[in-house]
Amino acid sequence: MTLALIIITLVVFGVLAMRQSPLWQWGLAMLVIGILMQVGYGSTSVLGFVLACLPGIILLLLSVPSIRKATVIKPVYGMVKSILPRVSRTEQEALDAGTVGWDAELFSGKPDWTKLRSIRPLTLSAEELAFLDGPTEEVCRMIDDWDARNNLTDLPPEVWQFLKDKGFLGMLIHKEHGGLGFSAQAQSMIVSKIASRSVAAGITVMVPNSLGPGELLEKYGTPEQKEKYLGRLAKGQEVPCFALTGIHSGSDAGGMRDIGVVTKGTYQGKEVLGVRLSWDKRYITLAPVATLVGLAFILKDPNNLLGKGENIGITLALIPADHPGVEIGRRHFPARQAFMNGPVRGKDVFVPLDFLIGGTAYAGQGWRMLMECLSTGRAISLPAIGSTSIKQTLRVTSAYARIRRQFGIPVGVMEGVAEPLGEMVKRAYTYEAARRLTASMVDEGQRPAVISALLKYRTTEAMRDSVDDAFDIHGGRAIQDGPSNYLFGGYMATPVAITVEGANILTRTLMTFAQGVLRAHPYLYKEIQAAQNPNRREGLDQFDTAFGGHTSFMLRNMVATFVHGITNGASASTPVENDVARCYRQLHRYSQAFALVADWTTVTLGGQLKSKQKISGRLADILGDLYLMSATLKRFEEEGQLAEDRELVDAILADRIAAMEATFGEVFANFPNGVMANAMRFLCFPLGRRARPASDTVNYGFVQAVLRPSSFRDRLTFGVYTTMDPDDVTGVLEDALAKVTEAEEIEARFVKAARRGVIERRLDRDAIDDAVSAGVLNDNEAGIMRAADEATERVVAVDDFAADELVAPREHRVAAE
Ligand SMILES: Cc1cc2nc3c(=O)[nH]c(=O)nc-3n(C[C@H](O)[C@H](O)[C@H](O)COP(=O)(O)OP(=O)(O)OC[C@H]3O[C@@H](n4cnc5c(N)ncnc54)[C@H](O)[C@@H]3O)c2cc1C
Numbered sequence: 001m002t003l004a005l006i007i008i009t010l011v012v013f014g015v016l017a018m019r020q021s022p023l024w025q026w027g028l029a030m031l032v033i034g035i036l037m038q039v040g041y042g043s044t045s046v047l048g049f050v051l052a053c054l055p056g057i058i059l060l061l062l063s064v065p066s067i068r069k070a071t072v073i074k075p076v077y078g079m080v081k082s083i084l085p086r087v088s089r090t091e092q093e094a095l096d097a098g099t100v101g102w103d104a105e106l107f108s109g110k111p112d113w114t115k116l117r118s119i120r121p122l123t124l125s126a127e128e129l130a131f132l133d134g135p136t137e138e139v140c141r142m143i144d145d146w147d148a149r150n151n152l153t154d155l156p157p158e159v160w161q162f163l164k165d166k167g168f169l170g171m172l173i174h175k176e177h178g179g180l181g182f183s184a185q186a187q188s189m190i191v192s193k194i195a196s197r198s199v200a201a202g203i204t205v206m207v208p209n210s211l212g213p214g215e216l217l218e219k220y221g222t223p224e225q226k227e228k229y230l231g232r233l234a235k236g237q238e239v240p241c242f243a244l245t246g247i248h249s250g251s252d253a254g255g256m257r258d259i260g261v262v263t264k265g266t267y268q269g270k271e272v273l274g275v276r277l278s279w280d281k282r283y284i285t286l287a288p289v290a291t292l293v294g295l296a297f298i299l300k301d302p303n304n305l306l307g308k309g310e311n312i313g314i315t316l317a318l319i320p321a322d323h324p325g326v327e328i329g330r331r332h333f334p335a336r337q338a339f340m341n342g343p344v345r346g347k348d349v350f351v352p353l354d355f356l357i358g359g360t361a362y363a364g365q366g367w368r369m370l371m372e373c374l375s376t377g378r379a380i381s382l383p384a385i386g387s388t389s390i391k392q393t394l395r396v397t398s399a400y401a402r403i404r405r406q407f408g409i410p411v412g413v414m415e416g417v418a419e420p421l422g423e424m425v426k427r428a429y430t431y432e433a434a435r436r437l438t439a440s441m442v443d444e445g446q447r448p449a450v451i452s453a454l455l456k457y458r459t460t461e462a463m464r465d466s467v468d469d470a471f472d473i474h475g476g477r478a479i480q481d482g483p484s485n486y487l488f489g490g491y492m493a494t495p496v497a498i499t500v501e502g503a504n505i506l507t508r509t510l511m512t513f514a515q516g517v518l519r520a521h522p523y524l525y526k527e528i529q530a531a532q533n534p535n536r537r538e539g540l541d542q543f544d545t546a547f548g549g550h551t552s553f554m555l556r557n558m559v560a561t562f563v564h565g566i567t568n569g570a571s572a573s574t575p576v577e578n579d580v581a582r583c584y585r586q587l588h589r590y591s592q593a594f595a596l597v598a599d600w601t602t603v604t605l606g607g608q609l610k611s612k613q614k615i616s617g618r619l620a621d622i623l624g625d626l627y628l629m630s631a632t633l634k635r636f637e638e639e640g641q642l643a644e645d646r647e648l649v650d651a652i653l654a655d656r657i658a659a660m661e662a663t664f665g666e667v668f669a670n671f672p673n674g675v676m677a678n679a680m681r682f683l684c685f686p687l688g689r690r691a692r693p694a695s696d697t698v699n700y701g702f703v704q705a706v707l708r709p710s711s712f713r714d715r716l717t718f719g720v721y722t723t724m725d726p727d728d729v730t731g732v733l734e735d736a737l738a739k740v741t742e743a744e745e746i747e748a749r750f751v752k753a754a755r756r757g758v759i760e761r762r763l764d765r766d767a768i769d770d771a772v773s774a775g776v777l778n779d780n781e782a783g784i785m786r787a788a789d790e791a792t793e794r795v796v797a798v799d800d801f802a803a804d805e806l807v808a809p810r811e812h813r814v815a816a817e
Contacts, residue, residue, distance in 0.1 A: 001041070008036075014559045016029060016555075018559055019556075020552040020553065020555075022063065027058075027061075030055045031053055034049075034055065038052050068544065077539070077543050083606035084607065085514070085607045087532065093368040095519050098450065099375075099448065099449070100448075101446050102119075103448065103520045103627070104522070106591045107520040107521055107594075107595055107598060107623075109592040110560070110573075110592070111573075113574075113575035113584065119440050119444065121436075121440070121638040122440065123185060124189070125183070131180070131182070131190065132189060135166040136190050136194065138162070139159060139162055139163065139194060139201075140196075142162060143159060144729075145197065145201070145486075146483040149200060149337055154338055155201060163236065164236020164237075165236065167234060167235065168205050169208040169214075169236045170208070170233055172214055172218065174218065177218070179230065183439075184380050184439045184440075184443045187384075188383065191388075192385070193388070193719055193720065196389075196392040196720035200338040200489065202388070204340070206384070207241070207242075207286055208233070210378075212294055213229070213292055213357075215373050216294060216318075217233075222359045225358075239291050240291075240292045241285060242294035243295050244256075245283050246280055254367060256297065256314075258281065258296070258297040258298065259297060260297045261276050262299065262300070262305045262306055263275070265350035272352050273353055274350055274353055275299065275353070275355075276348055276350050277351060278349070279297055279346050280343070281343060282343040285339060286340050287328055287329070287341065287342045290344075291320065292321065293326060293328075296366055297315060299314075299364060308364060312364040313367070314366035315365075316356070316362070316370070317355045317356050318355055319351055324349070325349030327344065327346060328343075335496050336492055337492065337496065372447060374452075374501070376442050378456050379451065379452035382459060382500070383431075383435045383439075383459045386459030386462065387431040387459055387463075389463040389466065389494075390424070390431050391431075391718070392720045393424065393467055393487065394424045394427075395713075395717040396486055398424075398425075398713060399737040400474055400733060400795065401421055401707060402708065403740050403791075403792050404792075404795070404796060408754070413707070415696070417473055418703040419696075422700070422702065423466075425648065425703060426652050429716055431458075432716075433628075434455055434458075434628055434631040435459070437635070438631075449519065453511045454623060457502075457508045460504060461498070463494060464494050467487070474487065477796060477798060480798035482798065483729070483799055485799065486729045510610060510613060512616075512620035513616040514610055516620070517609070521598070522549065522550075523549045523550035524599075524602060526546035526549075527550060530546055557599060564589040565593070565686045566686045568589070568687075569586050570585070573588050576637075583633055587630060590657065591626050593664065593685075594623065596684065597684065601615060601619060604672065615672075621663050622663050625657075625659055629653055633649075651698050651699060654692065654694045655693045655694055658691040658692055658693040664685070665689055667680075668681045709738055709741060724738070726791065733795055736788070740791065743785050747788065749777070750771055753776040759776065768782050771785070
């Protein structure tokens with residue numbers, strides 16, 4: 001009887017929790033169970049009946065709003081007001097600037113698959129495709145990264161001119177304003193291809209197309225401003241920069257000390273109302289060559305001349321670089337890269353009100369404008385640069401690992417080398433999947449603030465890992481810099497990608513989870529808004545609704561997380577019924593666990609969410625893994641579930657799941673409340689953490705597949721610039737890979753003969769001739785072998801310099817001193 005009652009109770013509660021049933025249904029259920037208990041045990045005691053029915057009666061009473069508010073909601077509301085994180089004005093603007101989409105599904109623990117599957121696949125118009133295959137390819141051919149970063153410390157004039165003439169600097173500007181009006185996907189792919197040739201060139205194209213004057217004018221400019229500038233920007237007749245960062249305001253950009261005061265002044269000989277500005281900005285990309293400076297500053301209006309009060313707030317202006325008082329400083333030299341970067345200053349510079357972007361209507365709206373642009377720009381720019389570096393390093397490293405032989409075999413077949421190469425392969429598939437999914441979201445009108453933040457830090461961290469792996473696999477060939485080094489520029493540029501558009505540590509530990517949970521959690525933001533409502537009565541009503549929803553959300557999370565944990569996701573949802581179903585179920589299972597842990601963490605940490613960054617950083621990592629899994633599955637389906645990708649996709653998912661489980665473990669181990677940590681651990685992993693990353697054998701399999709020219713290798717490195725020209729810095733590898741592959745069987749015979757001592761590799765003899773003489777190779781085979789050999793020689797060669805070539809010209813040194 002007892003067991004039956006326990007089972008009935010658990011099943012009923014489980015069903016109510018999963019359905020997120022209203023309070024009165026819980027009350028009724030408890031009442032019925034209480035009565036059943038008494039009847040079942042044959043009790044006739046009135047007190048017994050009363051006690052057994054009491055919980056149900058209390059819940060039924062609490063389902064009456066006035067009783068609930070007076071007894072429970074009011075005290076909880078008071079308590080919660082002090083616990084919940086407060087949202088400042090700048091945070092509020094950042095939160096409102098973005099939209100939520102797939103991230104909210106992951107936070108809900110119950111993803112609606114149609115939201116993922118309905119996002120459009122990689123789509124480009126015929127015009128965009130032609131631009132990629134035409135001018136983009138052409139400029140890639142023109143770029144010589146070594147020359148640019150070492151000799152010119154700039155892009156050559158003909159490349160600048162080509163970029164301007166062909167409209168590269170105005171890709172986001174609409175056609176009606178003279179720009180190319182390209183989609184986010186196209187912009188991302190064009191920047192990707194250029195950056196695969198030279199990160200500096202990629203950044204040069206990226207910046208005018210990302211957060212900056214072009215985008216700000218498109219979105220907020222007055223008709224006159226659009227008319228005046230957009231056409232010129234689109235054609236490269238104006239070169240823009242955007243100055244937000246100051247000496248004392250880097251990550252804390254809102255804490256800037258750059259001030260504008262509304263006042264009267266003289267402009268073009270007339271007295272007009274305007275702003276007197278003093279600013280000191282640094283690290284500004286394109287500033288040294290800019291003709292138009294976008295500027296963020298804090299606007300004050302002590303005499304309330306604009307009628308917006310004394311402290312108007314962050315405001316944006318567009319100032320011609322030759323405007324009196326604007327001082328473009330000397331160049332910075334970021335990571336020894338060829339792109340332009342430097343400070344820009346001004347002291348008591350008077351500008352008319354027309355210079356404010358969007359006019360006075362947008363005065364004080366600067367932070368919101370920037371955040372809106374950032375939520376889309378950040379989804380395009382650094383994911384493009386990061387993913388292309390990941391793919392490009394794989395392209396060259398897979399070739400080099402096959403061409404370079406040590407101990408008589410290609411280094412890529414050695415298990416020790418195959419390990420990092422395997423990681424590079426998985427990253428290439430995953431981050432390209434995430435890049436294209438996110439660009440598609442932007443093209444559908446989303447402003448994925450949280451996803452763009454997580455993608456920015458994950459892609460650039462993965463870029464750093466791939467560049468490091470590429471260096472390790474290349475050994476000395478990567479370290480010796482010079483015209484034939486195709487890795488060094490990207491290696492040096494990596495910290496730039498890590499630092500800009502939100503430095504990674506901050507983005508990971510502060511922005512992603514804290515913003516994500518506020519924005520994407522189904523109830524939390526509503527509770528905070530209710531708690532911050534100055535009208536207490538209204539706030540209480542809002543809180544009552546949100547709190548009720550949150551409570552039922554928590555109960556559902558507990559039941560669903562436990563059920564998915566104990567069944568390993570067997571009953572989780574999937575949009576397909578084929579053998580990929582298991583992968584979707586796993587994604588659902590872990591998103592459910594994440595929803596529970598994210599919710600409990602927020603409730604526990606409350607206002608400490610922003611300072612407990614080690615916990616929130618780990619939760620950002622889990623959210624990132626869920627997103628990367630989603631993107632991987634979507635790409636796999638969109639490409640028609642190619643059999644040759646199947647093992648790779650499984651391996652990626654296995655790794656991500658194992659990584660998430662480990663991260664969950666770290667969250668529980670460091671959680672500030674031990675009881676809750678244990679409860680979460682039990683609910684999420686009732687059978688313990690059992691996930692394993694992909695096996696060595698599986699990893700080794702796809703590494704071997706990438707060591708030869710193939711459609712598999714081409715798809716993994718999709719979008720990077722390639723050429724078969726043996727005189728090109730990377731073409732030399734493609735040429736050699738083809739020749740070495742052709743010579744594979746012949747070479748095996750050759751190596752065997754060398755091992756047997758029939759021939760000998762020595763500098764003073766021609767071993768291929770010897771092989772012909774010894775009957776190991778015929779003449780035709782010797783030709784193939786020689787071609788492979790010569791191509792290999794070209795690949796493994798490094799640059800050297802006369803001593804005086806490496807010394808900076810004396811006049812430069814004198815100038816510097
Ligand atoms: C090459 C380059 C190009 C740039 N281009 C431009 C441009 O065109 N326009 C422009 O306006 N700016 C530009 N920047 C500036 C860039 O956006 C800033 O460098 C960036 O915001 C970080 O500021 P900071 O370098 O001063 O680092 P700091 O803010 O001093 O940060 C130092 C470290 O502390 C961490 N940190 C800071 N606050 C927190 C926190 N609350 N929680 C956790 N960690 C935190 C950061 O992650 C970082 O690791 C550029 C920078 C570089 C290097």
